[in-house]
Amino acid sequence: MIKPRRLKKGATIRVVSPASGMWARSELWRGIEGIEALGFNVQTGASAFRNKHYLAGEDEERARDLMDAFVDPDVDAILCSQGGYGSARLFSLLDFSAVAANPKPFVGYSDITALHLMFGRLSGLVTFHGPNAAGFEQGYLTEYTRVAWEAAVEGEAPIGSISMANPDGYLLKVTGGVAEGPIVGGNLTLVCASLGTPFEIDTRGKLLFFEELDTEPWIMDHMITQLANAGKLRDAAGIVIGDCRDCEPRKLDPGFHNQCSFEDVIFDLLKPVGKPLIYGLPLGHGKDKATLPLGIGARLDATAGTLTLLEAATIAP
Numbered sequence: 650m651i652k653p654r655r656l657k658k659g660a661t662i663r664v665v666s667p668a669s670g671m672w673a674r675s676e677l678w679r680g681i682e683g684i685e686a687l688g689f690n691v692q693t694g695a696s697a698f699r700n701k702h703y704l705a706g707e708d709e710e711r712a713r714d715l716m717d718a719f720v721d722p723d724v725d726a727i728l729c730s731q732g733g734y735g736s737a738r739l740f741s742l743l744d745f746s747a748v749a750a751n752p753k754p755f756v757g758y759s760d761i762t763a764l765h766l767m768f769g770r771l772s773g774l775v776t777f778h779g780p781n782a783a784g785f786e787q788g789y790l791t792e793y794t795r796v797a798w799e800a801a802v803e804g805e806a807p808i809g810s811i812s813m814a815n816p817d818g819y820l821l822k823v824t825g826g827v828a829e830g831p832i833v834g835g836n837l838t839l840v841c842a843s844l845g846t847p848f849e850i851d852t853r854g855k856l857l858f859f860e861e862l863d864t865e866p867w868i869m870d871h872m873i874t875q876l877a878n879a880g881k882l883r884d885a886a887g888i889v890i891g892d893c894r895d896c897e898p899r900k901l902d903p904g905f906h907n908q909c910s911f912e913d914v915i916f917d918l919l920k921p922v923g924k925p926l927i928y929g930l931p932l933g934h935g936k937d938k939a940t941l942p943l944g945i946g947a948r949l950d951a952t953a954g955t956l957t958l959l960e961a962a963t964i965a966p
Contacts, residue, residue, distance in 0.1 A: 650831070650944040652775045653726075653752040655963035656802045658688035660725035663718040664782045665694040666705030668760040669733025674698050676783050677730050683785035684728070687795070694718060697730055704735045711735070712742035715764075719751045726802065731781045732759025737842060739764070745771040754802045754963065757781050759862070759934065762835030767848040769833065769944050775962055777801055778835055778858075778932065779940030793937040801940035801962055808958040811930055814937030819929060823915055825952035826925035828887030829959070832947040834858035836933075841872045844879050852885040856949050856956075858941065860891035860933030865898055866911050873918050887925040887949040889956055890915070891932030925951035 656662075662684060664677070671677045677698065681691045694714030699706035718727045740763075749772040756777040757764070768774040779798055784790060793814045800808050813820060833850060834840055837859040843849045850857075857876075861869065876882055896911040912928075919926055927949070931937045942962030949956050 650775050651749060651752045651773050652962060652964045653754045654966045655805065656689070656726055656754060657966055659690065661690045661692060661723060662726045662728050663692045663694060663721070663724040664697055664728050664730055665711070665714045665718055666697045666699070666730040667711050667715050667739060667764060668705065668729070668735040669703055669731060670700035670705035671698060671730060671783065679786040680730075680783040681785075683787045683790055684782065686787060687785070692724065703733065705730070708735075708738050708742060712739045715739065716744055716747065719748050719753065724753065726754040726756070728782045729757030729761045731783050732757065732761055734760055736760045736763040737839070740767060740846070740848070743767065748772040748774060756802070756940070758938070759836050760839060762839035763843065765835050765943050766839070766843050766850055770848045770851065775942055775944040777940050777942055777962070780938050784938070789936070791937050793931070797939040801942055805961060807961050808942070810955045810957045811932070811939045811941070814931040814935075820954045821912070821928040822951055822954045823920050823926040823928060824924060826887070827948065827950050827952070828856060828925045829946065829948045830855040830886040831944055832856040832858055832889070832941065833943055835860070835943070837861045837869070837872050838864070841875050844875065850881060852881045854884070854886050856887045856889055856947055857881065857885040858889040858891060858932065861893045861896055862934040863895045866896065866909050866914050869893070869896055869911055870914050870918060873914065877918065877922075882919070882922045882924070885924055887951065888919060888922070889930065889932070889949060890926070890928040891930050892935040894934045925949050927951050927954055927956070930956060
């Protein structure tokens with residue numbers, strides 16, 4: 650895997666919108682001000698504030714913004730404005746060889762998972778599942794998220810173990826055991842949507858990570874079953890489930906006998922796989938977010954309830 654150069658204070662970050670546009674410009678402005686307050690210079694792509702239906706402009710505009718950010722020598726890192734929808738539509742418009750030739754930290758989550766998978770499989774680039782630009786708004790950005798982000802993109806040493814944001818928070822140790830391998834994944838919907846594409850997730854000998862938002866248990870069951878049928882659970886060395894926020898039945902209806910909790914789905918479908926498995930690390934749509942480098946070696950000790958990144962995600966600038 651190709652590692653990007655780590656960031657230093659004063660570096661230039663380009664904010665792009667490869668998926669959905671912002672509902673209000675000020676949402677992104679506030680995030681940009683927060684990034685600048687951390688000591689970085691910020692530029693925005695030409696379509697960063699555009700909107701076309703549920704997208705930040707035409708596919709060609711968004712793809713051009715993304716490629717311009719990679720090949721521009723004055724840009725040190727790329728931060729996505731937000732997720733939403735539309736990243737996968739850029740596949741045929743991106744130059745993956747150019748991305749590999751110009752490695753730099755690429756950060757985002759949610760719908761941005763599609764791009765993480767593309768860059769990981771087709772460019773061999775280590776990318777970062779972490780906060781989008783709008784989440785850097787001062788007053789919203791938590792100390793946990795800031796420290797974790799800086800450790801991932803600025804730190805010289807390996808991140809080490811990912812801690813719980815709340816020391817009293819509960820981490821579910823579903824299946825004990827230890828597994829090591831590169832960590833891959835992201836949002837579950839996008840991971841499943843990659844199946845059958847040239848950037849299909851490869852879990853062979855790897856730690857599979859996923860998170861999700863606003864998805865009822867039966868739909869979670871549907872997607873996890875799809876991964877199982879595709880052999881992705883069988884091939885994985887271990888499984889890390891992040892923050893699955895509001896993934897419970899939206900309306901309690903005792904007359905609908907198929908209702909259950911997401912934990913029930915985990916124990917029904919994932920525990921029998923027999924792979925080391927934990928659930929509950931702050932990776933996903935929660936306010937507190939750890940930044941997870943994708944593609945580097947990690948160690949999952951599901952008995953102890955730890956996920957440890959074993960190598961630095963960046964190289965010297």
